[in-house]
Amino acid sequence: MRAKRYLSLALCAWMALAGGAVAQEATTTEDPGLSDVLTDLLNGGKGGGAATPGPDRRVPFGREEMQLSFAPLVKDTAAAVVNVYASKQVKVRSPFEGDPFFEQFFGRSGPRNRSSLGSGVLVDPSGIVVTNNHVVQDADQVKVALSDGREFTSKVLLKDETLDLAVLKIDSDKPFPTIAIGDSDALQVGDLVLAIGNPFGVGQTTTSGIVSALARTHIGVSDSGFFIQTDAAINPGNSGGALINMGGQLVGINTAIFSRSGGSIGIGFAIPSNMVRAFTEAAKGGAEFFERPFIGASFEPVTPQIAESLGMDHPAGALISSVDANGPAARAGLKPGDVVLAFNGAAIEHMEGLDYRLATQPVGGKATLSVLTKGEEKSVEVALERAPEGTSSNEVLLRGRSPFAGAKVAELSPRLAQRLRVATDTKGVAIVGIDGGSPAAGFGFQPGDIVREVNGETVDTAAKLKQLAEEDTRWWRFTVERDGRIMRQMLRY
Template sequence: MKVKIFAVLALASALVLTPTQASIPFFSQKNETPTLAPMLEEVTPAVVNISVKGKREVRQRIPDMFRFFFGPGGPREQVQERPFQGLGSGVIIDAKEGYVVTNNHVIDGATEILVTLKDGRQFDATVIGTDNRSDIALLKIKDGEDLTEITIGRSADLRVGDFVVAIGNPFGLGQTVTSGIVSALGRSGLGIEEIENFIQTDAAINSGNSGGALVTLNGELIGINTAILGPNGGNIGIGFAIPSDMMKNLVAQLVEFGEVRRGVLGVRGNDLTHDIAKALDLKANQGAFIAEVIADGAADRAGLKSGDVITAVNGEPIRTFADLGARVGTIGAGKELTLTVLRDGKERKFKVTLSAEEQAVSAASIHPAFNGVTLAPDEQGGLKVTEIEAGSVAERYGIRKNDVILAVNRSPVNSVSELRESLSDAGSVIALNIRRGQSQIYLVLRGG
């Protein structure tokens, strides 16, 4: 405990020595005792508690021994609606409009949403729009008065080691503040959300903190607390927040359209590794290596080529291919962006207007085996199963929601038209190469 106290005092001394740093609201006005209180007094009224009620479908498989009660062709599952309650956090980003940002998983399926302010006032809220792929939701407080909004900062300016503060409602205790540092940036591939570009922090985040604020010592919002990595849901100092820049892009679309109209770049690739950089004689250590440019896509029309390495989007560095996907995936269709690209050892810039993402379509008309399946192009290639009907032919074959179909009988498929063509050429056996989580599997179906 003494070590922590000494560390804080040492930090205080360092801040006092620098006029610019001393302007941070880190000290009390009475005796300059190190404290975050002045900043928190301004910021915490903008962080709210969210309680929800609703009903969710619960599916329970019916044992085969009991199915005879329902006769031939009886249901394989029993579906029931059960009430649920939940708690989370949110952040007021627009006091005039009453807009509150939170996580989609906090309000998913809710029919009643109650927002509680720090001063104890309570308001009903409605959903403006959600994006389950990035886990962002936008709410509107009904008849809210004298609300306090938070200042939104630029998460692109963050550095590893910056001090941050997490504010939320852990375990329903009420508003709670914890502190830490930025442990890492651009975390992806965790399997928490479909689109990931997380800020990692060691500020304590627990159940109920979801949707709360991650702020700088200046009180600027730079992240929406979303998830933790820890056994049994307990905090072990590894928490993740959605960057504010990413959140702002998504919220702007939710306000304008009520949904996210995601843009698509039209490239496939992977991280720029040391081996790739050495083989191509590239003077770069990070970036998104383009292995393939989709014909007539946004990147193709802008002049990008396979072998290019994207190192920045709108001047902000790109570390990995997943980082690129997260940046592009949160910018709306039709938006223009500037890509910094390494080609033949030289840096070039390209202006790209993003294409509109293909919408999900029912696959029932493509082949009888896909009856009950809804597919959509996946950002990393292939076709993703976005929905599957319980008891359908496809489910009995073993196809699951969120599976990504990569190939049919070894022929790659990246669009519905390619899937239809591959299936029409298939014989009596259809072998689907599927990406499921971090693994690849094969499912064998009977042909037409």
């Protein structure tokens, strides 16, 4: 009798997976214990026939549920994911160049094209494409190819190395297919996502996965410290492609992978769509560089020791290290030693999180900060202003017989510091441009370098640096700061 009952049970389970309607009929047979046993089996085989508490999980019922697919979602979005081809002419020097004997056999070296391949996402029907900066960086020509075979030469509207984002523009008489930009703050760990791009140049590819983590920092691909981590397979060529949610909205721009072999091992990173939206709006508005709101305060991480001294349960937030006396933070009553715990209601877990939240806000608005001050938490409203230009930001072209000849310099202001991608509270004289073929270019100076000292004298103004650079001497000793590193050089020129 027991064998007969379980034979009926097995048949019933098979019919449930095959038809649904037949299964419903089978579970209403005259055998009073059959439905209880089937329920027990579908709930993990535990005794008692009662469903275990927890999420509503079950095996698929019916053929329709077993045939669920991402295909309709891909069909609606894939046309807006494009291929991005960037090329740059570089001169390759032959080891035989300058030797008349070998040149007659091997010839002179000439320029060659260096190309890179990536992906991009159409986010506006007028032809606005978002991709990664590293895909188009230093390119002489950037082409965009759509999935229908059309190709367009694009114009770079805006790019930012620190965010690793770039916005391109292509033109056509007809509107382009697009993907709507979603709210990346609505993502939760475990949400299903799709990654669409062109890995290894094999053609458009879609992979699926989940959101593995949020707000990842220090992954080494850019200065931005707020990434979505996913296990959807991302490979070289996927850079700039779309990470979409189950609503068909763009929630991230695929940027990097963690890999020792060059292929996907299930650890990929994407720039959140809220940052993409802010960057795209700046590009559409004609911005020369991506401008972050200025509040006139500097921050540092909250270490376990600092958290303990402030009576905090665990390290979190961003510690205010200095405040500009004339800035918005000072006017709001913020002081060094205060800890920012939340920004417009979003918890700040680390200093990079605050930088991200600030960068996604428009200049001219206001933000509400939750701040821990003197052991008490309070709410503070801070104005988000444009970084001040300063009083001595005029550019000066250096001349004379010095290693600095051909460099354009200016005294740092918060606004200039933003443009050069250095901390807004940095002081000194910065190189803002280099004339091609000049001595400064030959010696390797770069825009963003901060000149600290020349021939034993401190450089504090552009006029001072101009005076020192025009001195008649062949020996040069100088100190330059680059990316937070101090470099000292001595040479005869």
